[in-house]
Amino acid sequence: MFKALEIAASGMASEQVAMNTVANNMANTNTVGFKSSQVRFEELLSSQESDGTLSATGVGVAGTQRDLSQGALTATGQTWDLAISGSGYFPVIDANGREAYTRAGSFHVDSEGHIVNPNGLALAAGITVPTGAQNVQVGQDGTVQALLPGNSQSVVLGKIDLVGFADEQGLTDRGNGLFDQNDASGPPLRQGAASNALQLGSIQQGALEGSNVNMVQEMVDMINTQRAYETGAKVITAADEMLGYANSLRR
Amino acid sequence: MDLSLTAVYSALSAAQSAMENTSQDLANVRTPGYRPQQPLFESTVSSLWQGADGSEERLPWGVQFSPGRPLQQDGPLQASSDPLHAALSDSGDYFTVQTPQGTAYTRDGAFRMDGSGRLVDASGNPVLGEDGPIEGGGAGGRIGPDGSFSADGIPPQKLAVANLQGRDLRREGAQLFTLAPGQSSAPAKGAVVPGTLEGSGADTFKGMAELVTLSRWAESVQKAAKAGDDSAEALIQAAKLSN
Numbered sequence: 001m002f003k004a005l006e007i008a009a010s011g012m013a014s015e016q017v018a019m020n021t022v023a024n025n026m027a028n029t030n031t032v033g034f035k036s037s038q039v040r041f042e043e044l045l046s047s048q049e050s051d052g053t054l055s056a057t058g059v060g061v062a063g064t065q066r067d068l069s070q071g072a073l074t075a076t077g078q079t080w081d082l083a084i085s086g087s088g089y090f091p092v093i094d095a096n097g098r099e100a101y102t103r104a105g106s107f108h109v110d111s112e113g114h115i116v117n118p119n120g121l122a123l124a125a126g127i128t129v130p131t132g133a134q135n136v137q138v139g140q141d142g143t144v145q146a147l148l149p150g151n152s153q154s155v156v157l158g159k160i161d162l163v164g165f166a167d168e169q170g171l172t173d174r175g176n177g178l179f180d181q182n183d184a185s186g187p188p189l190r191q192g193a194a195s196n197a198l199q200l201g202s203i204q205q206g207a208l209e210g211s212n213v214n215m216v217q218e219m220v221d222m223i224n225t226q227r228a229y230e231t232g233a234k235v236i237t238a239a240d241e242m243l244g245y246a247n248s249l250r251r
Numbered sequence: 252m253d254l255s256l257t258a259v260y261s262a263l264s265a266a267q268s269a270m271e272n273t274s275q276d277l278a279n280v281r282t283p284g285y286r287p288q289q290p291l292f293e294s295t296v297s298s299l300w301q302g303a304d305g306s307e308e309r310l311p312w313g314v315q316f317s318p319g320r321p322l323q324q325d326g327p328l329q330a331s332s333d334p335l336h337a338a339l340s341d342s343g344d345y346f347t348v349q350t351p352q353g354t355a356y357t358r359d360g361a362f363r364m365d366g367s368g369r370l371v372d373a374s375g376n377p378v379l380g381e382d383g384p385i386e387g388g389g390a391g392g393r394i395g396p397d398g399s400f401s402a403d404g405i406p407p408q409k410l411a412v413a414n415l416q417g418r419d420l421r422r423e424g425a426q427l428f429t430l431a432p433g434q435s436s437a438p439a440k441g442a443v444v445p446g447t448l449e450g451s452g453a454d455t456f457k458g459m460a461e462l463v464t465l466s467r468w469a470e471s472v473q474k475a476a477k478a479g480d481d482s483a484e485a486l487i488q489a490a491k492l493s494n
Binding site for chain 1: 259263266267270271272273274275277278279280281282283285288318332333361363364365366367368373374403421422423424425426455458459462463465466469470472473476
């Protein structure tokens, strides 16, 4: 059995996945808190041949790897725009009551006084901001203070605790800038958690973390992907010719 | 038995196997730490052939292809911002990982921490240090220029690096290799280069040149077959005329 066609096709299929990833990165160059991804390729071998060796079956996509580097912080001056400088995630509560994790810190206060993200998911800290609260200060450690009507001094409303993970790469991306924990990522860890020398970042009020997509890098990746795809197409042509020679043995 | 057709068959099938090999290298031109296959052509000989005078000899009747050992062809080094990524400076050095089937070797240094604080390779196999699997890391783990993994609060653990130059390596998939039975590794010759990843050792230019060569080879074999067929036909015609 002549496998060159299938091997080349596996390469082209993998490059297609890579192109989708590049396109997704490019589309999210302005998405708050977005982390770019890259496809990881993996050499594939078949199950064992009769002589015990493994035969080549092409290439596959082993998964995508997020670039976890910091995005640039942009000052917005908005009270509830919070950026994380360093590692860590904001825990929010989703519609099913479960915790999800995000770095996109464009929050606002809803009609009930909850601090919510653009999709209406509230911060897990459970802070309620009373109506009429003024001069809201979010400290680098996440402490939220405000001046309430009738008071002359700021009162502490609560504290936004960031969480980290043993394996951030393991988090499941569920879209909208939200991530889920799972067995691979490990449970969420709070600063100072026992046995883990976790170094979480600090919160910057009035700023947003930009996307960390590097447009030049994406363009280079796009060209590489397209050329590798083309290589696969050339192999298919060559393999087709080879089969043609075999067929023309019988005139 | 006409040996020319058997030779033609063997050559076409060797060309096809070689093209599968090239195709595999080209499909993996972006696979980190991939090592291309060294193509190996060997001429084959017939079983004993008896001459008219009763002498016996073995005649060459074709060629066969077998994928040889993985080429020690380094991929280009690319900078990586991940503190757990590393490459190796010596072509014969390999990282050591633990798979369910036993110890395996890889050039792919895209390591990460798993949920339980172990250093694992891209497929999730634990990376071996000089004193067993590397464990106990939390956040803040990194690989240093001395080739050791360190994290806050635990002592540094040196990564186990083995030199496999000249050994018979078996391909296991996912850029992993195992040693042939009875062989052992040597101590590392080079250094661990943190903050870099090794690209694929496969080369598009070389692969494309191989494709052209193999395609032309198959074409000339087909021409040889045609020539052999033509002369056989001429022989038959001559026999008809003489009758």
